[in-house]
Amino acid sequence: MKILKAVNNRPYDIWCTDSFTDLKKSIQAICQPSSICIITDSHVAPIYLETIKNIGQQIAPTYAHVFKAGELSKNITTLTDIYDTLLMHKIDRSSLIIALGGGVVGDVAGFVASTYMRGIPFVQIPTTVVAQNDSSIGGKVGVDYLKYKNIVGAFHNPLLVYTNISTLKTLPKRELIGGMSEVIKHALIYDASLFEYLVAYKNQILSLEDSVVEEMTYRSSQVKCSVVEEDPKESGVRKILNFGHTVGHAIETLSDFKYSHGECVAYGIVVAAYMSYKRDLLNLTQVDQMIELCREFGLLEPLDKYATSDIWQHMTYDKKKAYGKVSFILLKGIAHAIIVTDINEKEVEEAMKFLEETCG
Ligand SMILES: NC(=O)c1ccc[n+]([C@@H]2O[C@H](COP(=O)([O-])OP(=O)(O)OC[C@H]3O[C@@H](n4cnc5c(N)ncnc54)[C@H](O)[C@@H]3O)[C@@H](O)[C@H]2O)c1
Numbered sequence: 001m002k003i004l005k006a007v008n009n010r011p012y013d014i015w016c017t018d019s020f021t022d023l024k025k026s027i028q029a030i031c032q033p034s035s036i037c038i039i040t041d042s043h044v045a046p047i048y049l050e051t052i053k054n055i056g057q058q059i060a061p062t063y064a065h066v067f068k069a070g071e072l073s074k075n076i077t078t079l080t081d082i083y084d085t086l087l088m089h090k091i092d093r094s095s096l097i098i099a100l101g102g103g104v105v106g107d108v109a110g111f112v113a114s115t116y117m118r119g120i121p122f123v124q125i126p127t128t129v130v131a132q133n134d135s136s137i138g139g140k141v142g143v144d145y146l147k148y149k150n151i152v153g154a155f156h157n158p159l160l161v162y163t164n165i166s167t168l169k170t171l172p173k174r175e176l177i178g179g180m181s182e183v184i185k186h187a188l189i190y191d192a193s194l195f196e197y198l199v200a201y202k203n204q205i206l207s208l209e210d211s212v213v214e215e216m217t218y219r220s221s222q223v224k225c226s227v228v229e230e231d232p233k234e235s236g237v238r239k240i241l242n243f244g245h246t247v248g249h250a251i252e253t254l255s256d257f258k259y260s261h262g263e264c265v266a267y268g269i270v271v272a273a274y275m276s277y278k279r280d281l282l283n284l285t286q287v288d289q290m291i292e293l294c295r296e297f298g299l300l301e302p303l304d305k306y307a308t309s310d311i312w313q314h315m316t317y318d319k320k321k322a323y324g325k326v327s328f329i330l331l332k333g334i335a336h337a338i339i340v341t342d343i344n345e346k347e348v349e350e351a352m353k354f355l356e357e358t359c360g
């Protein structure tokens, strides 16, 4: 078990462990809630809700709200349903919300916690690779509205993140593989030793060996903490977390979500890596190493063809553009991300061609 200190605006601990043994202790160390409401989804509830509810009951009267699993539930109706549950159980500022699940649950429950009674405390118990390594850290919470993802949201830090990596054992394989692209991203933008760790321990990670997954998650969470600490409100360096995401999002949308977010991020990583190579920022061996690592984790499966003009159009309409220009993350060597705003359609086209050859 390891504890990581996150500091973005307000410090909080990230417990990284392989059981729920210390959950009660970790909550009691930071608050004495008068009641608890666990928010989770319909896939996670049958597996973990009873365990967490039993632990909650040892602290205070504990209630639960379960919503239908999936991104489609990340909406305003789900919020109002949860507000109804909170009112019914007289949850107030002395209570505690627990988000138990993946990134969808964390974002929804976190947003509820940030708005109900102008903000009440919450704890994250992330149960997917994405949530444990990425979404539970950094305080971004919110929901989708109309066709806009995460358009209604807030910054609201949890009191605590309690990561039990053994929950990954029940995660569907495709979710596991997709989530690994975010871990690879963290290594590539910030931490060369994590990159080496992933290369050395890929088999143990894929077979979910506890001690190895715990170490990986600890290191990867550390990257997210460090980047967020430098830039809590995403005005500068935090943008490097979008590495692989600009083209990734374009493919995700154009494919009509045939490929998962994580799968698309891996394609985006290859495109960004190739563009970095063409600008003499990376050498071909480094690009090959990245591709090899993605492949080892089951990413970079054959990809349909997409017209660069469509990809480019999507990229230039992306909300992350700066002053009308696309801000794009490249790598100047492994673990050194840079933000550029002068990419053009031609270099995207060449990189897309390379991606097609790689994943043909
Ligand atoms: N706030 C942030 O900074 C941030 C960062 C990255 C992603 N996100 C958001 O996170 C969401 C994606 O998160 P995700 O990939 O975790 O998706 P998710 O929450 O939908 O979880 C994926 C699937 O796995 C199921 N599941 C979760 N844990 C399980 C377990 N241990 N065993 C069995 N099944 C389990 C879920 O019910 C769901 O069906 C997106 O909405 C994205 O916008 C937010």
Ligand SMILES: [Zn+2]
Pocket: 182, 245, 261, 265
């Ligand atoms: Zn992502």
